[in-house]
Each structure stands twice: as structure tokens, then as C-alpha cells.
Amino acid sequence: MxxxxxxxxxxxxxxxxxxxxxxxxxxxxxxxxxxxxxxxxxxxxxxxxxxxxxxxxxxxxxxxxxxxxxxxxxxxxxxxxxxxxxxxxxxxxxxxxxxxxxxxxxxxxxxxxxxxxxxxxxxxxxxxxxxxxxxxxxxxxxxxxxxxxxxxxxxxxxxxxxxPLLQNITMAIHPPTLYLGYVGFSVPFAFAISALMNRDTSPLWIQSIRRWTLVAWLFLSSGIILGGWWAYQELGWGGYWAWDPVENASFMPWLTATAFLHSIIIQEKKDMLRLWNMALIILTFALCIFGTFLTRSGVMSSVHSFTASSLGPIFLTFVFLILIVSFTLMFLRRSDLRSEKRIESFTSRESGFLFNNLVFVVMCFAVFWGTLFPVISEAVRGTKITVGPPFFNQINVPIGLILLALTGVGPLLAWRNTSKQSLIKNFTVPILSGLVAAVIFMAIGFKGSVVISFSLSVFVLATISTEFMRGIKARTKTFNESIVKALITMISKNRSRYGGYIVHVGIVFMFVGFTGHAFDKEKEFSLKIGQTDHVAGYEFTLLKLSETERSNHYAWISDIRVTDNKGEFVTNLYPEKRIYFHKNPDVNRRQPHSELDIYSTLNQDIYSIFSAIDNDNGIAFLKIMVNPLVRWVWIGGYILVIGTMIALWPRKD
Amino acid sequence: MHFISDYILVFIFFVLPVIFVIQPLFLNKINNLKNKIDLPSLKRKKRLLYRQIKELEMEFDIGNINQKDFKISRKELKIEVSEVITKLNSNKI
Known part of the structure; x- marks a missing residue:
């Protein structure tokens, strides 16, 4: 062709x-x-x-x-x-x-x-x-x-x-998945603009885009998780999230989209928050284009700057146009977007959802501010001040914990108003579970946000379990079904509700994984064949150094035996030092790359990096990291995908 | 031969899409569907309202909503669904 x-x-x-x-x-x-x-x-x-x-x-x-x-x-x-x-x-x-x-x-x-x-x-x-x-x-x-x-x-x-960094199978999947998410929000955005143009702000347009929004959200979430997985597997710094501008660019629309997914439930059920929902979907789409701008413009230094270019001003103009046109339309249609109903009580599900929405938006603003701060500081003071992970963690960890708590509180609140008796009945078991967990974790020796995160995780899991049990109990009582049948029927008849709860379980597991970061340990050392070193109670012995030529690179492979502190065999690790484009006669164009090897369990990951090799003396320079609970992040990701699929699955009417 | 295949490609990739696109312009005038009642949307609305009633009943069964609110919300939804059914029936006739 x-x-x-x-x-x-x-x-x-x-x-x-x-x-x-x-x-x-x-x-x-x-x-x-x-x-x-x-x-x-x-x-x-x-x-x-x-x-x-x-x-x-x-x-x-x-x-x-x-x-x-x-x-x-x-x-x-x-x-x-x-x-x-x-x-x-x-x-x-x-x-x-x-x-x-x-x-x-x-x-x-x-x-x-x-x-x-x-x-x-x-x-x-x-x-x-x-x-x-x-x-x-x-x-x-x-x-x-x-x-x-x-x-x-x-x-x-x-x-x-x-x-070479892109020659990884996850990198072949991660960008398309993320793009499917970014682009997917074009459809809900188009429906929103159309609803504004037609003055049709009834819940019907929301219902017609709910599935699209969920599909886009699923892809965006999967794209972000796959990106974390790629960074963890490929970049060799032992983490999966660095608050890099391009990572943040995908996280911001995720936050507003998640808020939107929650608040459209209120518009569907109560015909409230029309204006808010419109603003959220417009913001989400604008942030998706802004994300593409950050990735493509080269305005930020990032591990993702594979293709820095001069497209920035064009993208930025488009983002501004989207915002100006959409918000002008919203202003012109403000009377149609006004809802007749009001939130009646602070202890209602509506107010829980609204509060959760506000927290999502605040978090989005914090990430936005931190991401753009270098550009703003350069424009105002002439010096580029970069805001690093400590800023983002300091701001977002407490906000994240509030969101985690709300994940547990929301389902236990009733629509319109929750009576005092219901509050006591619904919250006693989950709160007690969380408190008992907090005492146990403190007794073990955990402190601060680690205790809060773990005990909130227990609290949320308890609330979700309570919700499932109450649903099963209602069905077994009304329809005289067995517990298993009641569970299956209950989920299949209320897919979005229980799919959502399963997504929440995934989020809890991911929080458990994030919290494990507080216990990370690492050490850099060099070994000759037969030599040994120790990290976090493990012994690492270099058994062999070999080399091989593959189609697109040359590799030195180290064979490291790992044993625990009792001397029992744990695993063998084979991290590699590679040279890509090794056949290129121009030595400067050859690209070195460290291919990691990871031994992963539910408890912790042993993460090995072959940093460099001294060929003359047969010395391997290694970096070993022991990262607890990382696998829970990926397990949480799988559960999130399963839960969203359940919520998405079409039903017979 | 190469010359002919180029023409075939141009026909497939340019002429056919253009014919497909302009074909409706040669039809007799079609009524504006916009002014007609959107039956599929009404049916969809009916299904969604039924679903909301079922969800409401479940919320009540598991104790997430009190009896007074349940009755009010159920009544509101039933009125709404009956309006949709009336519209649907009148359109059938």
C-alpha cells in the first residue's frame, strides 16, 4: 500500500x-x-x-x-x-x-x-x-x-x-489503555455539550452516558495501574508512582471522573447536582486534553518525555477553548441546570456523595497545583522551583485517607436522612473492627499514618462486608434462598451497586499496598562471583555472570542466590545489564539498560537491579530493594477491574 | 496493470465513500425525527424507572431507608412511570 x-x-x-x-x-x-x-x-x-x-x-x-x-x-x-x-x-x-x-x-x-x-x-x-x-x-x-x-x-x-525503555510488553499495552480512557471521555463530554445546547438537562442524558463513562474510567484506571506496573518493572528505582507530571496528568482526570461517577448516581436517583455534574464532565475532558498536552509538549521534565515537542501552545489553546465555550454554555443554561431538590440532612447518602466529590476535587486541585508549580514559579519569579514527591505525599496522603474513610461511610448512610438508631446500628460493628485493628497495629509497633491507613482499611472492609451480609439476609428472608444463591442473585440484579462495592475492595487493597511503602529497605553493593552480602534479613550470593546476544541487544546476566536468615533457599534472581543498538558502529548511540528481576510474594518483593559490570575484574554492581506489600497494589488493581466489569455487564430487562 | 490498480484503489477509497455520503441528499424529503416522540428513549426511561423502584425496594429491605421515605419515593416513581406509560400508549394509538 x-x-x-x-x-x-x-x-x-x-x-x-x-x-x-x-x-x-x-x-x-x-x-x-x-x-x-x-x-x-x-x-x-x-x-x-x-x-x-x-x-x-x-x-x-x-x-x-x-x-x-x-x-x-x-x-x-x-x-x-x-x-x-x-x-x-x-x-x-x-x-x-x-x-x-x-x-x-x-x-x-x-x-x-x-x-x-x-x-x-x-x-x-x-x-x-x-x-x-x-x-x-x-x-x-x-x-x-x-x-x-x-x-x-x-x-x-x-x-x-x-x-529500550519502550521495549517492554507492558509499554505495548499501557499507552493504548490510557488513551482509551482519555479518548473515552470525549463521548460523555459530547453528550454533555449536546444536552446544554438542547436545554435537555434531565437525568436521561446522564443515563445514556453512564456506561460510556464507566468504560472510559475502567480504561483510565487500568492505564494508570499498568503505567505503575511498567515503571516498577522497567525504570529500576523500585517504585511505581513518583508524582511525575505525566503520571499526574493521568491521575487528575481520574479524580474528577471518579467524582463524576459518584455524583451521577445522585442525579439519576434524585435529579440533584445537575450543574455540578456538568462541570465535572467538562473538567474531566479538559484534563484529558491537558494530560495529552503535558505528555506531548515537553513543558515538564518527565520520565515520559519520549517525544517533547512544540505542540504545547496549540494544545493549551484547545484546552482553553473547551473550557471557555463549555462554561459559557453552562452560564447561559444556568436556569435549566438549577435543581429543585436540596440535600435535606448532613447524615444522608447525598451529602456523603457530595463530600466525597469535594474531596476528590480538592485532591485534583492539589495535584494540579503541584504539577504546574514549576511553570508558575518560572513565570512569576523567573526561577523554576520543582515540587517533588514529599509535597505531593504531604498533601495527598491525608486527603487519600479521608477518601478511604468516606468509602466506608457512604454505603452505610441512607438516602435523604439516616436516623440516630440506624447510625448506631450500621456503624457499631465497622467502627469497633477499625478500633480493634488500630490497637493491634499499635501493639505491633506501627505508628502514625500507617496505623490510620491499616485500621481504616479494616473499617471499610467491615462496612462492605456488612452491606453484603444485609443484602444476603434480606434475600434469604424474602425469597427463602440459600446464602450462595442469594449472593449471586443479589449481585446480578444490582450490578452497579455491588460492582461498585467490589471496586471499593480493590481500592482498599491498593491502599494496603501503598502503606507498605513505609517499610521499604534498600542497599547498593558490588559482588565478585561467590561473594555474599545482606539486605533486610536476606543473604545474596553471586553465583554466576554470563553473557548473551539477542536480536536487539547484548546482555550480561547475573545469577544471584537468595537465602533467608535461617539459611533456607528463597529464590534465584537473574537481573541483566543490557546494551541496546549494540551493533551500531557509533558507540555513543548504543544504549545501556538495566533489566530487573523481581521475586514477588504477598508479603514483600525482593527487587534486584544490575546497575553496572566491571568486565575486567568480574564484578557486578547491584542494588537490592525489599518492598513490602507491593503485590497488594496489583491485586487491588485486578479486583478494581473485575468490579467495574460487573458494574458494566449488560442486564436483561 | 499498476495504473489500473491505482484507479481501483481511488474508486474504493474515495468514490465509494463520497457516494455513500451524498446518497441521502437524493432521497425524497424525510420527516424530521426530532419532532417525533423518541420511542426508544421513552421505553428506556420506563425500564430505568422500574429498575429504580426495584432498587428502592431493596434499599428498604436491607434497612437503608425508613418506611416514610420509602413510601414517598415509591409513590413519586410510580407517578413518573405511569406518565411515561401513558405517553407510550398514546403514541401506539
Whole structure:
């Protein structure tokens, strides 16, 4: 397939997007349904041409057509097939095309799904999606075209190859997952704008985007967790979250989206918080674009700055436009967004949800402030002051603990008002469980936020268990079912409710994992073959040093035996020191990389890094870390995904 | 041969989408669906209201809501669902 066709397809998609917007605007004015159908089909046409150009670029990456600059920059003949596929999102122009590709998938689904539904909303939904597509089409057509030919006056026989940090299977999955989350919020945003344009602020538009929001939230959550997993496996600093600007960029929309997922329940059930929900979904989408801006602009120094560029001002302008247009619309429609109902009591589920929402937004603001502080300080005082993890931890740990507590409190509150008797009945067992746990943890010797986090985790698990038990009890009493049948029926008949509780269990497990960070231990040392050193009660003996050549790198492999303080065998670890692009005659272009090996248990991880090698004397320079409870973060992540899937699973009506 | 295959590609990737897009413009005038009652949305609303009634009953069964609030909310939801059913029935006729 000729690469020129890829560029032409992008041009056509650009033209179709403008035509689609114009056609639908005329339809809104004169109501001629033929124009609506044409606008709808033009929208499908945009997606068709975007799919075509994406598949052409993928094909060029696979066949290593180095006549295309993008292919030559991010792949080489040695790049394994899977990473040729993932190279689509390794560079700037490719990743923007990938953004557009995912958006086009979602736009197609939205158009096809609503062919006979939401006739009032759909024209503006399609227009909003087409405008977002148009923005990315402007970028990929005129600013950073992925089909640009190689700027060389000789035949390029081999490409640069992919950054070794990106040659990891998690990195092949993490960006698409995160993008699915980011882009997924375009659909709820488009529905929100459409509801504002149509003055239709009833709970119905909320119900039609609830599933979309959950899907986007699931992908965003999974993307963030996979990113943490990649950082832990690949970056070699022993952690999974560093409050890096790009990590924060994905965390901020997650916070507002999580708040939105909670508050739409109130709009669905009570028709309250209309204005608040509108603001939350607009903020979430704007933060998604802002996240892409942070990743792509290079305005922040980050471990993710693989593709720093000059796109910053364009993205920032788009974010401001989104905010100005959306909030102006909200202002103009403020009378429609006013709810007649009010929160009646402080001890009601509505107020619990609202409080939880406020905490999420405060946390989002704290992360936003910390992330942008270097830019703000440079603009105001001329010096770039970087805010590091201590700032974020100091602010966010207490806020996180409040959220954890609210996770437990919320389900026990009744709608409208919780009576004093109900409060006593519902809270006695969970509070007692939390207090007993706190006493036990303090007796063990834990202190401060560790005790609070662990005992709050116990409290929340107790509240969730209480909720499950009360539900089972009600069913066994009413329908005379067995406990297992009652549990299964109860979950399947109330998927969003119990799916949500399962997500909360996942969050609790993740908090347990985060808390384990307080007990991390590490040591750096060097070993000759046969020598031994000790870390955190474990003995590390270097048994062997070997070397091997693989398709895309050269590796030195260390064989380390780990035994515990009783001398019993624990495991063998094989961390590697690798040189990527080892065949490159230019020594400066060869890239060293440490490939870790981790021994993971529920209790703790033994994390080994082969930092350097002294070949002449046969010495391996190692760093060993013992990280307690990390596995609970990943287990929590799995549970979160399962819970969301349950909440998402379609039901028969 | 190469020349012919280029034309086929242009036909498939450009001419066909354009025909697909402009085809509705040659249809006789279609009524504006926007002004019609959105039946699928009404049916969906009915299903959601039924679901809300069931959820409310469950909240009451497990003790998350008192009897007075349960009765008021159930009555409100029932009135709402009957309005939707009336709209649906009138549209059928």
C-alpha cells in the first residue's frame, strides 16, 4: 500500500470533518433530515479515512519502509514485530494519529448505536465529536504529519530503533489503555455539550452516558495501574508512582471522573447536582486534553518525555477553548441546570456523595497545583522551583485517607436522612473492627499514618462486608434462598451497586499496598562471583555472570542466590545489564539498560537491579530493594477491574 | 496493470465513500425525527424507572431507608412511570 494514500486519507478525513460540522449545523437550522443523514454519514466517513491512514502507517512500520521519517525514527530492522506495532504510539505524530484512531472508533460506535435513539441530542453529539476529530486532524495534517518522507539525501538502510525503555510488553499495552480512557471521555463530554445546547438537562442524558463513562474510567484506571506496573518493572528505582507530571496528568482526570461517577448516581436517583455534574464532565475532558498536552509538549521534565515537542501552545489553546465555550454554555443554561431538590440532612447518602466529590476535587486541585508549580514559579519569579514527591505525599496522603474513610461511610448512610438508631446500628460493628485493628497495629509497633491507613482499611472492609451480609439476609428472608444463591442473585440484579462495592475492595487493597511503602529497605553493593552480602534479613550470593546476544541487544546476566536468615533457599534472581543498538558502529548511540528481576510474594518483593559490570575484574554492581506489600497494589488493581466489569455487564430487562 | 490498480484503489477509497455520503441528499424529503416522540428513549426511561423502584425496594429491605421515605419515593416513581406509560400508549394509538 502506497504511503501517499495514508496522507491523502488524512486530507480527506479533514475535509469530511469540516463538511460534517457544516451539514449538521444547517440541519439544526432548517430541520431537513436528509442533511442529518448526510452529516451522520460524513462522520462515519471521517472515521473510515482515519482507520485507513492508521492501517497504512502500521503497514509501513511492519515492512520497515525507512523512506518515511516516522518509521526510520522509531523502528529498525532489529525491532521485534510487537514493538513495530507499538511504535505507532512511540512518537509524536504517530501517537496523535493513534488518539484520532481511537476517537474515530468511539465516534463510529456512538453514531451506529444511536441511529434510532436520542434524535434531539445526536446532531450536537456528532458535531462535538467532529470538532475534536478536526483538532487532531489539523495537527496530523499540517503540524506533525506521520507520513512525512525521510529528510535525507541518501537511502536509509536502517532506522534508529525504539527506545529500550519502550521495549517492554507492558509499554505495548499501557499507552493504548490510557488513551482509551482519555479518548473515552470525549463521548460523555459530547453528550454533555449536546444536552446544554438542547436545554435537555434531565437525568436521561446522564443515563445514556453512564456506561460510556464507566468504560472510559475502567480504561483510565487500568492505564494508570499498568503505567505503575511498567515503571516498577522497567525504570529500576523500585517504585511505581513518583508524582511525575505525566503520571499526574493521568491521575487528575481520574479524580474528577471518579467524582463524576459518584455524583451521577445522585442525579439519576434524585435529579440533584445537575450543574455540578456538568462541570465535572467538562473538567474531566479538559484534563484529558491537558494530560495529552503535558505528555506531548515537553513543558515538564518527565520520565515520559519520549517525544517533547512544540505542540504545547496549540494544545493549551484547545484546552482553553473547551473550557471557555463549555462554561459559557453552562452560564447561559444556568436556569435549566438549577435543581429543585436540596440535600435535606448532613447524615444522608447525598451529602456523603457530595463530600466525597469535594474531596476528590480538592485532591485534583492539589495535584494540579503541584504539577504546574514549576511553570508558575518560572513565570512569576523567573526561577523554576520543582515540587517533588514529599509535597505531593504531604498533601495527598491525608486527603487519600479521608477518601478511604468516606468509602466506608457512604454505603452505610441512607438516602435523604439516616436516623440516630440506624447510625448506631450500621456503624457499631465497622467502627469497633477499625478500633480493634488500630490497637493491634499499635501493639505491633506501627505508628502514625500507617496505623490510620491499616485500621481504616479494616473499617471499610467491615462496612462492605456488612452491606453484603444485609443484602444476603434480606434475600434469604424474602425469597427463602440459600446464602450462595442469594449472593449471586443479589449481585446480578444490582450490578452497579455491588460492582461498585467490589471496586471499593480493590481500592482498599491498593491502599494496603501503598502503606507498605513505609517499610521499604534498600542497599547498593558490588559482588565478585561467590561473594555474599545482606539486605533486610536476606543473604545474596553471586553465583554466576554470563553473557548473551539477542536480536536487539547484548546482555550480561547475573545469577544471584537468595537465602533467608535461617539459611533456607528463597529464590534465584537473574537481573541483566543490557546494551541496546549494540551493533551500531557509533558507540555513543548504543544504549545501556538495566533489566530487573523481581521475586514477588504477598508479603514483600525482593527487587534486584544490575546497575553496572566491571568486565575486567568480574564484578557486578547491584542494588537490592525489599518492598513490602507491593503485590497488594496489583491485586487491588485486578479486583478494581473485575468490579467495574460487573458494574458494566449488560442486564436483561 | 499498476495504473489500473491505482484507479481501483481511488474508486474504493474515495468514490465509494463520497457516494455513500451524498446518497441521502437524493432521497425524497424525510420527516424530521426530532419532532417525533423518541420511542426508544421513552421505553428506556420506563425500564430505568422500574429498575429504580426495584432498587428502592431493596434499599428498604436491607434497612437503608425508613418506611416514610420509602413510601414517598415509591409513590413519586410510580407517578413518573405511569406518565411515561401513558405517553407510550398514546403514541401506539
Amino acid at each position: 502506497n504511503p501517499v494514500a495514508g496522507g491523502v486519507a488524512l486530507n480527506l478525513a479533514f475535509g469530511f470533518s469540516i463538511l460534517s460540522i457544516i451539514t449538521l449545523l444547517i440541519f439544526i437550522r432548517n430541520g431537513d433530515m436528509r442533511l442529518f443523514l448526510t452529516g451522520q454519514r460524513l462522520s462515519l466517513g471521517i472515521s473510515f479515512f482515519v482507520f485507513l491512514s492508521t492501517f497504512i502507517l502500521w503497514y509501513q512500520l511492519i515492512i520497515s519502509n525507512f523512506d518515511i521519517d516516522y518509521v526510520a525514527r522509531y523502528t529498525s530492522l532489529e525491532t521485534p514485530f510487537i514493538y513495530k506495532i507499538s511504535a505507532l504510539w512511540a512518537g509524536q505524530s504517530g501517537s496523535l494519529l493513534f488518539w484520532l484512531f481511537i476517537l474515530s472508533i468511539f465516534a463510529t460506535i456512538t453514531v451506529l448505536q444511536n441511529q434510532s435513539k436520542h434524535h434531539g441530542l445526536m446532531p450536537w453529539v456528532i458535531i462535538s465529536l467532529a470538532i475534536i476529530q478536526l483538532f487532531f486532524l489539523v495537527l496530523t495534517n499540517f503540524v506533525t504529519n506521520p507520513f512525512m518522507p525521510t529528510d535525507a539525501d541518501f537511502v536509509v538502510k536502517n532506522g534508529n530503533g525504539l527506545n
